[in-house]
Amino acid sequence: MNNFQYSRASDVADAIRLLAADPGAKLIAGGTNLIDLMKENVERPSRLIDISRLPLRDIEETADGGLRIGALVPNSDLAYHPLIEQRYPLLASAILAGASAQLRNMASVGGNLMQRTRCPYFYDTTTPCNKRSPGAGCSAMDGLNRNHAILGTSTSCIATNPSDMSVALAALGALVHIARPSGQRTIALTDFHRLPEDKPHLDTNLGSGEIITAIELPPHGFARNYSYLKIRDRLSYAFALVSVAAALELEGNAIGEARLALGGVAHKPWRSLEAEAALRGQAATPDHFGRAADLLLQGATARSHNGFKIDLARRAIVRTLMQAASATPQSQAHKKIA
Amino acid sequence: MADLTIPERIPINLVVNGERRALEVVPWTTLLDALRDRLELTGTKKGCDHGQCGACTVLIDGRRVNSCLTLAVMKDGAEITTIEGLAKDGTLHPLQQAFIDHDAFQCGYCTPGQICSAAGLLAEGRARGADEIRELMSGNLCRCGAYPNIVAAIEQAMSRS
Numbered sequence: 001m002n003n004f005q006y007s008r009a010s011d012v013a014d015a016i017r018l019l020a021a022d023p024g025a026k027l028i029a030g031g032t033n034l035i036d037l038m039k040e041n042v043e044r045p046s047r048l049i050d051i052s053r054l055p056l057r058d059i060e061e062t063a064d065g066g067l068r069i070g071a072l073v074p075n076s077d078l079a080y081h082p083l084i085e086q087r088y089p090l091l092a093s094a095i096l097a098g099a100s101a102q103l104r105n106m107a108s109v110g111g112n113l114m115q116r117t118r119c120p121y122f123y124d125t126t127t128p129c130n131k132r133s134p135g136a137g138c139s140a141m142d143g144l145n146r147n148h149a150i151l152g153t154s155t156s157c158i159a160t161n162p163s164d165m166s167v168a169l170a171a172l173g174a175l176v177h178i179a180r181p182s183g184q185r186t187i188a189l190t191d192f193h194r195l196p197e198d199k200p201h202l203d204t205n206l207g208s209g210e211i212i213t214a215i216e217l218p219p220h221g222f223a224r225n226y227s228y229l230k231i232r233d234r235l236s237y238a239f240a241l242v243s244v245a246a247a248l249e250l251e252g253n254a255i256g257e258a259r260l261a262l263g264g265v266a267h268k269p270w271r272s273l274e275a276e277a278a279l280r281g282q283a284a285t286p287d288h289f290g291r292a293a294d295l296l297l298q299g300a301t302a303r304s305h306n307g308f309k310i311d312l313a314r315r316a317i318v319r320t321l322m323q324a325a326s327a328t329p330q331s332q333a334h335k336k337i338a
Numbered sequence: 339m340a341d342l343t344i345p346e347r348i349p350i351n352l353v354v355n356g357e358r359r360a361l362e363v364v365p366w367t368t369l370l371d372a373l374r375d376r377l378e379l380t381g382t383k384k385g386c387d388h389g390q391c392g393a394c395t396v397l398i399d400g401r402r403v404n405s406c407l408t409l410a411v412m413k414d415g416a417e418i419t420t421i422e423g424l425a426k427d428g429t430l431h432p433l434q435q436a437f438i439d440h441d442a443f444q445c446g447y448c449t450p451g452q453i454c455s456a457a458g459l460l461a462e463g464r465a466r467g468a469d470e471i472r473e474l475m476s477g478n479l480c481r482c483g484a485y486p487n488i489v490a491a492i493e494q495a496m497s498r499s
Binding site: 001002003004005006028031032035036038039048050052076080099100101102103105106235236237332333334335 | 348364365366368387388389392395401402403404407408409411412455458459462464469470472473474475476477478
C-alpha cells in the first residue's frame, strides 16, 4: 500500500471540497474493495477522504411510498431492515447472495455501487489492462476469460461488474442521488454504470467531485413474485458466473409487469426493456420465459472460454422466472434450486 | 502532483477488550497490524490479508469485520473485541468451550477468526440451523477442513445462548 494523506470529512460539502482540492484523492467508507486494491497497487490514492462518519445512514419512506436509503447504510443493515425484507425482498436476497457476513457488515451501499471489477488481469499490475492503464491493451481478450462478459463488451474490455445488489436495484428501477459542487442530481441506477466502449477506465457516470448520497427505491417492490438466483463456482462467497434478478406482477397466471436483470455477464447490470415488454400480457410459462431470455441475451458474444455462460444464462433466466412465478424464491442459505 | 510528504502519525484511541489503548498510527496501518504489531495482540491472525479468508475477523462495536481491510485511523473511538477478549474471569466463552468440545480445528490458525465470526453470528441472531450457519460463516475458510465440527460447535453454542 502506498503512503497517503488522511482527511476526515465533516459533512458532504466538506468531502466535495476535499475532493476538488486533491485530484488524486479517493473517498473511503467501508473500504472493503478500495483497501484491497491499494494493497495490490491497483489504486494509489494521494489522499483518502474518510466519509464513514457522515450522517448518511438513514432509511426513510419517501412521499410517494418508496424508500430513500442513505449511501452509508451497511449492506447487512439494508438486507435485514424490516422494510426491505417486507417490501423489497428481491433486494435483500441479492445483497445476502454477495460477499461474506463480515464484508456485508463493513461495505456501504454507495461503495457497493462503486466497487470495481474482479477481472484478475485488472488486479495483476504485471499484465496490460485498459481499465487500469488506458491504451495498454486487454489481457483477458485472449487470456483466461471464463468469468468475463458476454454482453455489451467492446474491443477494449470484457470485464464484468461484480455487484449483486446492483442487479436487484436495476430490476427494481432504483434511482441514485448524487451531490456535487453545484448542487444535486438524480440518475437511474441503470444509467449509473456504463459500458466499457473505448473508455473502460470509467466504470460509472459519476463525475469527478461527485458523491453518492442515497439510493431511492420506487414504491413497487414486487414482494410476492420475485427471485434472485446466483450461479457460481462454489456455493457461497464467490462472484457470479451468471446471476438473475426476476420480479413479476401476476394476475392469475397472466403477467402484468415483469422485471429482469442479469449480473456477472456485462460491465453493468444487464436489463432489457424489450424482454420485459415481451412478457407483459403473456402466461407465465417456460416457453414465454425462454423467449424473454432470448431477447435479454440478444447479441451475446463469447470469447474462448466463456461461451458456456450464454447457455447457462438462458437456463438461469427461465429458472429464476419460474421461481418468481411460483412464489418460491431462491433461498440464499438452503442451496437447493427449486 | 500528489503530496509526497509523509503524514504525521495520527493519535487514536481504541477500547480493546475493555481496555482503553492510546496509540499513534500512520494512515495506512490496518487495524490488524495495529492489533498484532503495536498492541501485541497476536491472537488475531493474518491469513490472506485481502478479506478472503476471515482469519483476521474481530468485532468492532459488536459487529464482525475483517480487520485486514480496516484502517486503524478510521476506527478512532471504537470498541474492539479480539479472541483475547472473549473469555471472562478465567472462564472460556461458550464458543471457545464448544470448539474444544467438538474438536473444531486441526492446525488452529483460522480458529480465532472462526470464533470471533461465530460470536458475531450469534449476536446477529439470523442463523437458525446448520444450513444458515454454513452460509453465514462462509467468510471464514479452514484449510484443514474442520467445517463439520465447526458447524457442530456453533450449533452447540447457539442452543445454549
